[in-house]
């Protein structure tokens with residue numbers, strides 16, 4: 121610990137299992153959650169001469185002569201410091217700067233994932249206001265913005281005030297203002313639903329620290345009346361004349377009252393605002409709140425009251441927490457990435473009240489907006505409707521960046537604090553939209569929809585494999601699927617113990633033991649019925665059903681004992697495909713199976729087909745795989761843009777393969793006129809609109825293609841492998857297209873995360889077949 125302050129409240133550890141998993145997650149495959157990436161190649165002597173000595177002198181001198189051009193020659197304009205001294209880390213209290221590092225690395229990842237902002241997390245051993253101001257203000261040359269995090273009250277107020285005076289870049293205390301913005305949006309929406317006005321609302325707060333006081337100040341700016349606000353801290357009510365643990369910021373809310381405890385002040389409250397510690401709000405107190413109360417239990421990780429307790433005590437309540445496992449997540453992650461995105465993009469020198477208010481309005485309005493199909497994917501395929509369980513958008517709503525960042529940048533320009541005001545807001549929106557689909561949050565809609573699908577049963581052929589066992593634990597814990605593992609129970613049990621996994625056969629999941637399953641005879645009979653006339657004699661069938669787990673899994677799906685099959689973690693793709701083909705078969709009207717691969721890289725998400733199945737597809741097959749792949753891509757909430765790629769660029773060559781792709785393109789236009797697609801074209805024309813426009817100005821494909829359809833398996837598979845390795849991309853798939861029932865054949869290089877991804881996708885396919 122770096123300070124000698126009084127001990128802070130510790131909410132206690134969350135469940136032991138989560139702790140173990142979180143430790144593993146943080147430790148593997150390498151410690152921590154971040155690394156630095158170079159954005160320029162250093163491939164040869166010339167690159168080195170430009171990046172370093174002697175070339176680097178030129179930008180240095182340019183910046184000396186005009187400091188503003190640091191935004192042009194360095195990463196500064198997109199670089200934020202997440203700074204903490206570790207004195208109020210989540211609800212864990214004063215655990216010191218070193219122990220705060222996982223949280224700060226986490227905030228850095230959120231900045232990057234949600235808004236593309238680079239962050240250095242800076243944990244400082246600086247307990248006093250003076251030290252903090254000295255250290256942080258000295259960082260100004262490095263950063264385009266400062267995000268203060270988890271610095272306790274009251275010091276944080278003084279630190280922020282002095283830094284804002286001293287520094288010419290945005291300084292934002294996330295726990296204060298990020299929280300205040302999202303709380304304000306939720307309160308505005310909650311009160312509207314309850315038919316109440318903010319001016320008349322009675323607000324009872326637990327917590328008088330950084331977050332709580334900033335939220336209350338924001339609500340006062342919006343019209344709440346101080347006399348209606350009752351604030352409590354560890355000492356009880358903040359009242360006029362109190363001396364213990366008081367400061368000038370709390371004193372603003374001191375009530376002239378002889379009440380002392382929450383239990384005395386809660387009567388008739390319209391809003392409970394908890395930004396304090398776990399379990400502070402007892403269910404019996406809820407009975408005394410006003411009609412349709414808004415309960416914001418926002419302490420992390422454990423709220424002031426758990427939603428199920430609150431709901432049981434007050435079925436008419438609107439309930440928010442800071443956590444992602446309940447509806448109405450009121451957490452500053454919904455604000456800080458986007459407010460900084462807007463501020464950095466217009467070179468804002470500060471984040472002022474107008475910019476904050478613009479963010480409040482944008483968030484509140486977004487929850488009331490009608491939801492597009494694409495946005496609905498972030499909500500498990502449901503279309504959320506503004507109401508008690510949807511007061512504010514989900515952190516995964518991709519529209520957040522599109523609404524908040526422009527609103528903030530506009531407010532900055534209007535209030536004269538933008539050094540580089542946005543000139544063309546349409547172009548800016550386009551730039552932000554591209555970021556959304558590049559952000560790597562692609563699997564989110566799939567996971568959300570899978571969770572919603574009431575635990576579909578996924579059978580895993582390689583149930584003894586470590587990756588499958590680890591995946592099974594995640595699937596169960598995150599309630600994505602109900603796994604069925606094929607394997608020997610004693611081996612599964614021993615390996616679960618060896619890997620420190622908690623799930624147990626029978627208690628948590630079903631095991632199909634190939635050496636002794638009671639359904640064995642039925643399976644053999646079914647199998648013979650399917651392949652008996654394809655040269656498989658009964659004796660061979662008996663052996664196959666005992667030894668071939670893919671056959672067992674496929675039979676389970678066909679018999680309706682499982683909803684989807686995952687296999688291929690071991691063995692050859694072609695062998696698994698043969699079994700799936702024989703037992704599950706193709707969907708009616710499908711010419712062949714096809715494989716679709718999703719590659720997620722820093723550049724974005726690109727789908728490739730056919731990467732695994734069809735060596736030399738016909739034009740009809742190419743057309744069908746394009747249309748089926750496009751359909752699958754829509755499951756991810758992505759609008760497909762297909763390019764049929766070739767060595768020929770819009771008729772430049774007349775080879776057989778070029779003709780094939782040209783013909784396929786004609787068929788695609790007939791089969792799916794709504795699909796944005798074009799071809800045949802070169803690979804670079806598929807990616808670069810500029811290059812494409814040069815040869816085909818009226819191309820029916822716009823922007824960058826996100827679905828590349830290849831003339832042969834060689835071309836698709838080789839390109840996928842090369843691009844994946846060169847971009848250090850993540851392969852999701854192969855996704856098997858065309859099976860009559862959900863089944864996917866993975867590759868032996870798959871990771872346990874890859875198994876989870878594909879199982880989630882299989883669940884979604886099982887739940888929403890078309």
Ligand SMILES: NC(=O)C1=CN([C@@H]2O[C@H](COP(=O)(O)OP(=O)(O)OC[C@H]3O[C@@H](n4cnc5c(N)ncnc54)[C@H](OP(=O)(O)O)[C@@H]3O)[C@@H](O)[C@H]2O)C=CC1
Nearest residue numbers: 208210211273328329330331353354396419420442451452
């Ligand atoms: N959902 C979200 O987005 C956010 C949630 N939070 C959560 O809010 C909480 C406070 O954070 P922050 O304001 O930064 O921290 P601070 O340390 O600045 O403030 C904590 C406040 O809670 C009070 N408190 C602590 N224990 C109790 C208790 N048992 N009963 C009543 N009051 C208590 C403290 O009282 P005293 O003043 O007497 O010490 C203090 O006023 C944390 O749990 C944090 O995770 C914070 C930011 C965002």
Ligand SMILES: CC(=O)C(=O)O
Nearest residue numbers: 210211295420451452
């Ligand atoms: C969410 C957050 O910033 C906190 O709990 O401190």
Ligand SMILES: [Mg+2]
Nearest residue numbers: 210269270295
């Ligand atoms: Mg915080």
